[in-house]
Amino acid sequence: MDTWSAAVMLFLIMDPLGNLPVFMSVLKTIEPKRQRFILVRELLIALAILFIFLFSGQALLDFLNVRQETVSIAGGIILFLIAIKMIFPTTGNATGLPVGEEPFIVPLAIPMIAGPSTMAALILLANQNPDRMLDWTFALGAAWLVSAIILLFSGLFHKLLGERGLTAMERLMGMILVMIAIQMLLDGVGSYYTPQIGMK
Numbered sequence: 001m002d003t004w005s006a007a008v009m010l011f012l013i014m015d016p017l018g019n020l021p022v023f024m025s026v027l028k029t030i031e032p033k034r035q036r037f038i039l040v041r042e043l044l045i046a047l048a049i050l051f052i053f054l055f056s057g058q059a060l061l062d063f064l065n066v067r068q069e070t071v072s073i074a075g076g077i078i079l080f081l082i083a084i085k086m087i088f089p090t091t092g093n094a095t096g097l098p099v100g101e102e103p104f105i106v107p108l109a110i111p112m113i114a115g116p117s118t119m120a121a122l123i124l125l126a127n128q129n130p131d132r133m134l135d136w137t138f139a140l141g142a143a144w145l146v147s148a149i150i151l152l153f154s155g156l157f158h159k160l161l162g163e164r165g166l167t168a169m170e171r172l173m174g175m176i177l178v179m180i181a182i183q184m185l186l187d188g189v190g191s192y193y194t195p196q197i198g199m200k
Helices: 003-014 016-027 032-064 068-087 108-113 116-128 130-152 154-199
Strands: none
Touching (some): 003 016, 003 116, 003 130, 016 130, 016 154, 032 130, 068 154, 116 130, 130 154
16 A cells, blocks of 8 residues: 555545534534634644554554454454444434533544544554555654644535535545455455465
């Protein structure tokens, strides 16, 4: 996977367009100036957490003695489940906060931006090509930056796209993510069986 493909994958997993209604719902009772401060703070916290997983995830896998093929298959399954939720979203209160309470780390930084699927994808990238950490750093930074811009201008995007437009965009990104997930799963299965076939 090249750098730009990794950046697109991470952006799709972060799903900033799909998260717009949740962010607006969490912040709607807070003063506009304070909203911007909270959003920037949560974005920076999420970025720090994601970088920790990018650079320390491989050490965790080595400690657990998990093979690369296992990570690829597990990552494909997780991304597939996330993509299905994007295509067929469920209703309900995603904030989990009392009205008027200021969010801190949860739920905006985690899991809305730095979610389990994003962390798993970063561990997968670091595991597959540990010699390309600079590329993965750039990919994560690019995906985070685009997501941050969309979330910082959430009101504008909501007005331009509307509820139906946001739903359509989220489902389109979900379809793209399904294809990435299936390819990741197939690569993992193929890598697992190839040495065994060679031995025969």
